[in-house]
Amino acid sequence: LGVEEVFDLTVEGTHTFVAEDVIVHNSHAAAYSLLSYQTAYVKAHYPVEFMAALLTVERHDSDKVAEYIRDARAMGIAVLPPDINRSGFDFKVVGEEILFGLSAVKNVGEGAARAILEERERGGRFRSLGDFLKRLDEKVVNKRTLESLIKAGAFDAFGDRARLLASLDALLRWAAESRERERSGMMGLFAEVEEPPLVEAEPLDEITRLRYEKEALGIYVSGHPVLRYPGLREVASCPLAELPHFARDLPPRARVLLSGMVEEVVRKPxxxxxxxxRFMLSDETGALEVVAFGRAYEGVSPKLKEDTPLLVLAEVEREEGGLRVIAQAAWTHEEVAEAPKALEVEVDHALLDEAGVALLKSLLDEYPGTLPLYLRVQGPFGEAILSLRETRVGEGALEALEAEGFRAYLIPDREAFLQGNGGGGSKEEVVPF
Known part of the structure; x- marks a missing residue:
């Protein structure tokens, strides 16, 4: 390196830069700097186009796609399910939104995606599921591909997904017969057989619809099923993506309550x-890995069923590269719903000045009762949950609080789960608020 300081640009000649103990020649440093600037510029000035390109590059990695969709939503950019008449091969910018690319749908190969787009370009928009099937041979777009496209929402413009799935076999037969008549030259001799109507079927419930969506796209796009289970999300200490920040100031081996959908369960000796x-727990913000062993395994294992909601009492350990989350106990949605209730008040920290605190106290004093009280404070760097269990209020406080601008709701009492687990230590040691 010579006697000159490596970062002194006033020294003539070539230079070497040191970044995080890595020696990089100046030409490399200049190239990396330029690339970083260009990337940051595109992301700042063309955020929708940037995120669409990023999703396209990682379209075959479900974990990366899920991460970038969450990032896009945090930037205010909606990512929509695929549309057979609007989607492109890759993720596509439509106004200020991003449409899922056809090639990113599971079981839709690149050949099938290109065939769909070429036929749409040649013959115009598809008018119905039957029109689509008639124009694209089953050898090119097979039944498995069609089912994935329906489950992903690509044919939603043509009817409910349950009816489309129920009608698929009949429409495939009709389309094959129509193509055969065209090839044999019989279309002019006999009247064309009309496309059969969609079979009546019970609409998919929201949980099933989302599960199908995840099956076809690898992720939940139009929502997350955990939000459809009242009480689960509210009783958790924090959203899953915020756990690293939430646990940053906690004592070693602190315990938290986490809620989400169970995925990728693996049991082994x-x-x-x-x-x-070992399993993944996911909510609308992200996903994390949880392990269960020892005595906890016996209670947790029977409740680990794929694509089902779960509340987990977990111990958080810091380790190199992140956090290790160890399940201590778990409760199903039904068990959570049957737990005793508490009142939670959500409030912005800016409202908790002297006048705001006095107003809140007066409202709570006006409605005494038996419900434990929690205060969820929204701050500029996240949220904090304060346990005010010594203050007991009645359900009448709900309407009064909301009338004054506070958001209040009933939740399962967190303490009920701690006691059900056998407790151990003070409340602050078990679940930090």
Missing amino acids: TRSGGMMA
């Missing part, structure tokens, strides 16, 4: 002869 489970 341990070296000591016992059993352990």
